[in-house]
Amino acid sequence: MSQRIGFLAPALVSFVRRGATGISTSVGGTTARAPTRRALMTGTVKPSAAANQPTIFDKILAKEIPAQIVYEDDDVLAFHDVAPQAPIHLLLIPKRRISMLSTAEESDKELLGNLMLKTDIVAERAGLQDGYRVIINNGPNGLQSVYHLHLHIVGGRKLKWGPF
Numbered sequence: 001m002s003q004r005i006g007f008l009a010p011a012l013v014s015f016v017r018r019g020a021t022g023i024s025t026s027v028g029g030t031t032a033r034a035p036t037r038r039a040l041m042t043g044t045v046k047p048s049a050a051a052n053q054p055t056i057f058d059k060i061l062a063k064e065i066p067a068q069i070v071y072e073d074d075d076v077l078a079f080h081d082v083a084p085q086a087p088i089h090l091l092l093i094p095k096r097r098i099s100m101l102s103t104a105e106e107s108d109k110e111l112l113g114n115l116m117l118k119t120d121i122v123a124e125r126a127g128l129q130d131g132y133r134v135i136i137n138n139g140p141n142g143l144q145s146v147y148h149l150h151l152h153i154v155g156g157r158k159l160k161w162g163p164f
Contacts (some may be wrong), residue, residue, distance in 0.1 A: 022040055053087040057093050057148040072124045078122040078153070087156025088126050092119060103139045119153055128155040 059065040060079065065077035070090055081089040094111050096103050104112060116134075123132045132155035137144040 046116075053147065055097075055146050055148045057091075057146055057150065058097070061093070061095060070125050071118070073118075075111065076118050078118070083154070084153075084154075086159070087153065088128060090122055090126055090153040092122055092151040092153060099147045100144060101136050101149055104149070105110040115149075115151060118138060118149060121151055123155065126153070126155075128153070131155060131159075131160055 015045040018063075056065065060067045063078060069077065069079045071078040073094075074092055074095070076092060078090055080089050083151040092115060094115055096111060098108055098111070119132075119134050123129075132153055135151075135154065136142075136149070
């Protein structure tokens, strides 16, 4: 049964199959399995197991899947979310994978600071000079669905309280 995944453009997916514990995607002949949000939230699949699975972001970093890139340097990549929740919705990811904010270590301090500083560069390039919101989802209760740390940069209108 094919269906859309919020962060994956349907045209890029050969097929998507939803099971009780995960979603299998086949892109360009390569299959990756990511746990469903429900599987993570119900404990069927633990975040630690999900953290070791390849992610869609790994394929974007490897340029195996196209993305509408806004900014890139040696440490980070920023691109438009394919299922935006605001007029402008960008994702900023580190090139060195950290699965979750809560698994970051002292040695990740420079990379985490760099991510925060790059948000303003990315936001400015996207035309968000009047303001924006930065969101990090962490773990199943935080609704993290891709276990590669990423910052959502949202704006383009006056935001209300709540995530968007």
